[in-house]
Amino acid sequence: MGQKTVDNAIQFYQQVLRHAAWGTLMVDAVGRIAFADAMAARMLKLSEIELIGQPIHRFLPDVSFVPVQMSSYCEALLQADNGRSCPVLLSIKPMAAAPAGYKLVSMMNLTDMTQINDALFHTQRLAGVGTLTASVAHELTNPLSIITATCSNLIHEVNNENVDAETLLHYIRMIEHSAWRSARIVEVLRHYTHDNGLNTAVTNLNMIIEDALTLIRPQFLKEHKVKIETDLDPNLKSIVCDHNRLTQVLINLLANARDAMQPQGGVIHIRSWAIQTDPLYTNGKGQVEGDKFAFSVRDNGPGIPPSIMSQIFEPFF
Numbered sequence: 001m002g003q004k005t006v007d008n009a010i011q012f013y014q015q016v017l018r019h020a021a022w023g024t025l026m027v028d029a030v031g032r033i034a035f036a037d038a039m040a041a042r043m044l045k046l047s048e049i050e051l052i053g054q055p056i057h058r059f060l061p062d063v064s065f066v067p068v069q070m071s072s073y074c075e076a077l078l079q080a081d082n083g084r085s086c087p088v089l090l091s092i093k094p095m096a097a098a099p100a101g102y103k104l105v106s107m108m109n110l111t112d113m114t115q116i117n118d119a120l121f122h123t124q125r126l127a128g129v130g131t132l133t134a135s136v137a138h139e140l141t142n143p144l145s146i147i148t149a150t151c152s153n154l155i156h157e158v159n160n161e162n163v164d165a166e167t168l169l170h171y172i173r174m175i176e177h178s179a180w181r182s183a184r185i186v187e188v189l190r191h192y193t194h195d196n197g198l199n200t201a202v203t204n205l206n207m208i209i210e211d212a213l214t215l216i217r218p219q220f221l222k223e224h225k226v227k228i229e230t231d232l233d234p235n236l237k238s239i240v241c242d243h244n245r246l247t248q249v250l251i252n253l254l255a256n257a258r259d260a261m262q263p264q265g266g267v268i269h270i271r272s273w274a275i276q277t278d279p280l281y282t283n284g285k286g287q288v289e290g291d292k293f294a295f296s297v298r299d300n301g302p303g304i305p306p307s308i309m310s311q312i313f314e315p316f317f
Contacts, residue, residue, distance in 0.1 A: 022091075022106040027056050029101025043088075043107060045081040056105070063090065078107060086111055140185055143178035150174045185215065203243045205272050205293050206232045211243075212250045213270075225265025226258050232272045236293055253297040260301035269298045 023040030025033050036044075036051040044051060044059055057063075063076050078088045091106040154171045157163035213228060220226040257268045272295040304312060 022108050025051070025056065025105040025107070026095070026098070027103045027105055029099065031056050034102070040107065043078060043080065043086075043109060045084075060090070060105075063092075075110065078109075140182055143181045143185075146178040147175050147182075150178075189215070198242055199244065200240050200242050202238050202240055204238055205236050205246075205295060206234075208243060208246050209250060209270060209272060209295065212247055212254065216251065216254060220254075220258055220268075224258050224262065226261060226268060227266075228254070228268045228270065230270045232270070233274060236272060236274060239293055250295070250297070257297055257299035257301065260303075261299055266300045271296050271298075 023043045024035075024037040025040050026035035028034045033051050033054045033056055036048045038048065041048045041051060046054075059079050060076055061079065063074070074090050074092075076088055076090045077085050079085050087110040088107045089110055091104075093104045093106075095102040095104050150171050154163070154168070157167065157171075209230065209232060213230070217228050220228060254268060272293065275292045275294055
């Protein structure tokens with residue numbers, strides 16, 4: 001490999017590092033900075049050259065840099081040269097192709113990450129709205145068809161003057177039932193699409209699950225060949241949570257499970273149950289019962305490949 005090729009490769013990787021969201025440091029075996037990229041320099045308020053030789057504990061005083069065998073993540077407080085501090089997500093990895101004890105330290109400003117999370121949350125919400133909108137169009141067709149057909153029959157009966165009170169009451173109840181079902185569908189979508197920040201209230205976990213399934217279950221089965229089965233504990237007590245955001249979590253899990261089973265389809269199983277973490281927690285009758293609640297979403301798709309299993313909890317994987 002010629003020197004020009006090497007120089008071009010170095011310039012390429014320097015440019016990549018310069019525009020990366022993560023600041024990168026190389027720390028030697030005694031805890032001194034051996035390399036710093038442009039992002040790390042901006043975060044620490046020193047030039048890349050000025051950072052060389054600086055002790056890493058000057059900037060991350062509360063972080064342990066004991067020998068690590070694998071990648072680890074933690075949150076820490078980064079102390080910049082100007083005296084200011086900011087929360088960061090920290091990744092510490094051993095460097096195999098370097099002298100013994102060298103580590104690669106990557107940092108992301110959590111203040112910036114909050115903005116990214118907000119954008120990601122908004123994107124996920126829009127994706128969820130797309131899923132729900134398709135379901136709403138499908139679900140509203142049935143009750144609206146019943147209403148229009150019932151009204152047509154009722155008009156016909158009235159014009160022929162052969163409608164009695166019992167028949168009239170039957171038609172009215174059919175219209176009322178279908179109208180309430182339409183209103184319920186619209187209400188679920190309205191609550192989901194109006195996010196005004198964290199809004200906690202007393203609700204029931206099973207109700208959240210049923211709200212989501214009201215809209216997406218028929219569409220999943222008809223368009224994606226995915227059947228949804230439930231095993232919900234009927235004795236769950238009320239909880240305090242953000243109904244809309246927990247609904248979004250559930251819809252995201254269901255959408256991921258649906259996509260994982262395409263194109264052949266499959267079965268999604270949703271379960272809810274109580275967990276007893278406090279042995280002294282009792283109900284009004286003095287009986288010990290669960291004080292926390294959980295739900296799970298399981299599909300019979302191919303699963304996560306072992307090659308990427310260790311990465312699933314990394315940010316934005």
